[in-house]
Amino acid sequence: MMGLPVPPFAADVFGPEAILMKGLDGLNWRIKDYEARGGYAALKKILAERIPPEQIVAEVKKSALRGRGGAGFPTGLKWSFMPRQYQGTKYLVCNSDEGEPGTFKDRDLLRYNPHIVIEGMLIAGYATGAPVGYNYIHGEIWEVYERCEEALAEARAAGYLGANILGSDFSFELYNHHGWGAYICGEETGLLESLEGKKGMPRFKPPFPASYGLYGKPTTVNNTETFAAVPWIILNGGEAFLNLGRPNNGGTKIFSVSGDVARPGNFEVRLGTPFAKLLEMAGGMRGGHRLKACIPGGSSMPVLPASIMMKTDMDYDSIAKSGSMLGSGAVIIMDETRCMVRSLLRLSYFYFEESCGQCTPCREGTGWLYRMVDRIEHGKGRLEDLDLLNNVSDNIAGRTICALGDAAALPVKSFIKHFRDEFVHHIEHKKCLVPDYV
Amino acid sequence: MNAPMTLSPDALARIDRAAAKYPPDQKQSAVMAALTIAQDEKGWLSTETMDFVAVYLGMPPIAVYEVASFYTMYDLKPSGKCKIALCTNLPCALQGANVAAEHLKKTLGIGFNETTADGMFTLREGECFGACGDAPVLLVNNKRMCCAMTPDKLDQLLKALK
Numbered sequence: 001m002m003g004l005p006v007p008p009f010a011a012d013v014f015g016p017e018a019i020l021m022k023g024l025d026g027l028n029w030r031i032k033d034y035e036a037r038g039g040y041a042a043l044k045k046i047l048a049e050r051i052p053p054e055q056i057v058a059e060v061k062k063s064a065l066r067g068r069g070g071a072g073f074p075t076g077l078k079w080s081f082m083p084r085q086y087q088g089t090k091y092l093v094c095n096s097d098e099g100e101p102g103t104f105k106d107r108d109l110l111r112y113n114p115h116i117v118i119e120g121m122l123i124a125g126y127a128t129g130a131p132v133g134y135n136y137i138h139g140e141i142w143e144v145y146e147r148c149e150e151a152l153a154e155a156r157a158a159g160y161l162g163a164n165i166l167g168s169d170f171s172f173e174l175y176n177h178h179g180w181g182a183y184i185c186g187e188e189t190g191l192l193e194s195l196e197g198k199k200g201m202p203r204f205k206p207p208f209p210a211s212y213g214l215y216g217k218p219t220t221v222n223n224t225e226t227f228a229a230v231p232w233i234i235l236n237g238g239e240a241f242l243n244l245g246r247p248n249n250g251g252t253k254i255f256s257v258s259g260d261v262a263r264p265g266n267f268e269v270r271l272g273t274p275f276a277k278l279l280e281m282a283g284g285m286r287g288g289h290r291l292k293a294c295i296p297g298g299s300s301m302p303v304l305p306a307s308i309m310m311k312t313d314m315d316y317d318s319i320a321k322s323g324s325m326l327g328s329g330a331v332i333i334m335d336e337t338r339c340m341v342r343s344l345l346r347l348s349y350f351y352f353e354e355s356c357g358q359c360t361p362c363r364e365g366t367g368w369l370y371r372m373v374d375r376i377e378h379g380k381g382r383l384e385d386l387d388l389l390n391n392v393s394d395n396i397a398g399r400t401i402c403a404l405g406d407a408a409a410l411p412v413k414s415f416i417k418h419f420r421d422e423f424v425h426h427i428e429h430k431k432c433l434v435p436d437y438v
Numbered sequence: 439m440n441a442p443m444t445l446s447p448d449a450l451a452r453i454d455r456a457a458a459k460y461p462p463d464q465k466q467s468a469v470m471a472a473l474t475i476a477q478d479e480k481g482w483l484s485t486e487t488m489d490f491v492a493v494y495l496g497m498p499p500i501a502v503y504e505v506a507s508f509y510t511m512y513d514l515k516p517s518g519k520c521k522i523a524l525c526t527n528l529p530c531a532l533q534g535a536n537v538a539a540e541h542l543k544k545t546l547g548i549g550f551n552e553t554t555a556d557g558m559f560t561l562r563e564g565e566c567f568g569a570c571g572d573a574p575v576l577l578v579n580n581k582r583m584c585c586a587m588t589p590d591k592l593d594q595l596l597k598a599l600k
Contacts (some may be wrong), residue, residue, distance in 0.1 A: 001585035002533070002573075002588060003571070003572045003573075003585045003586025004571040004572050004585070014553050021484075072494075075577070089461075098568035099565070099566045099567070099568050100566065100568075101527045101528055101529055101566045101570065102529045102566075102567075102570055103570070104568050104569050104570050104571050104572070106568070107568050107569060134459075138567075139509070139511055139569050139580075140511075140564075140567035140568060140569070140577060140580075140583070141567065141568060141569065141583065141584060142580065142581040142582075142583075143581070143582070175459040176459075176461070176594065177467070177471075178470065178471070178474070179472075179509070179511045180470055180473070180509040180510075180511045180512060180580075181510035181511035181512075182473060182508060182510065183565060183566065195467060196464070196466065196467055197464075197466035197467045197468065197469040197470065197495075197497075197501075197505065198466075198501070198504070199505060199508040200508065200509075201503050215461070215464060233548060256570065256571060257571075258529040258532070258533065258570040258573070259528075259529055259532040259533065260532055260533075260572055264533065264570070264571040264573070265571050266571065266577070299527075299528060299529075299566075330529075330530070330570070332528065332529050333532075334532065337531070343528055343531075346526070346527060346528045346531055347527075347528055350527055350528075350565055350566070353565060354565060356508075372575075410599070
């Protein structure tokens, strides 16, 4: 079967350990359904008990919730950077500009459970003292943007948005903003530029958004899934969330599994779940093939061979120890029929195409990487190209304003490191070591 | 003499609604929405259309051109009546995107970035739509996503669009 499950689907389709995606059948996304699942109870609790914002930040710190967009930065710590005494408008921004190849979790969260993100943003707005929020939604998922507009209208009509929410002295306004096709806007300062109506070119940091963000005002930017985890933490406590995962790796995580598996999809599991179990949830390898390689955290992260992957647990620290990164939780699976040169070629083209052109090492370097991998793929490579590829990668990574340079370099180095034989074979025999895939 | 270029009252109302999301002194934030709305109405973004958006939002024209040329889903040239963008990035390629690409090219008789002689279809190669689990996945005129596009489903889609 091709494609993701079509609604209505079985309510445990995202896995038995799901908390953010629990009980979703694809149709029950409206506010009344969310409230029936216990939605908006966390916000009501905060407002009724007048919980101090500092206490909410402390609870999120205790939960060891780490940013789900890719960098894995501790969320509570990020919130604590927002200046408390600032006079003037502070902003809260949700990064739903999901375009990292392999990642498709925020799309499912927003279309099947939009109110959990709205509630998470409300609580974050309360905790950071930001009265206005924007949800920046990937341009390519227009239908999801429209659903989010409907969900916001529902929340507004129910009194969860606007002035004096539920009769309290807390006010918060939230708006959706759509992108229109630029991967770079997933980088948080590129996203802020885009929100201001400009080209999405990332900014120098520091200053970080907490001191100079949207319209130059203090701003917190978090990923969609990060916000979605907040209501559960408030209702159940930071410690309970932490205990779902592992120390320093709190909670559950939605993994988007794609590629050569029988059942691609989103699976929400506890952090620390063995990779083999996740692979099994995705129906195992398609067509009885064998696992060859896996990119465990989205296309920007290093690829790992099957032998390492099968011994790796799915949490930030375990994957880092194995030599890659959890990133956005996009797990791209490749079987033994896949040519690693051709796979890298497609990724290198992507970074070449999506470089914003601001920094010379990235603008020029991504083109060099792409053209060199292209000539190896097409039988015109030289053995010294492999050292040159590593050299160019080293001269991009860490020398650019944003992480796109690193994102272009890391796959190149890891593909050559783990699958050097295939590159050498291409160069020496002018053809693939494996049968060409379709 | 041609009448000055403008957008329909409905389009202008939608731009106004988008602009109301931002602080009154930050109308430029609505430029992406405004260009999207303008492109929907005109089919593509001519210099005239972009100049109109610039005046409407109180922006220098160059600032509007910069945005329109930076984001890939804005069309600065006319395209076919149906613009089909297919993602061929790695996760999609592993799940049949290359088969879908070949089928589209063969059926329509055009390559990527080309338009059929009757002006009906333009084919584009897309980059990650964030929908990899639904591969092969394509967008019709930027806004309609079609999932799990086997050759059979592609044939049905092309027939329905004609």
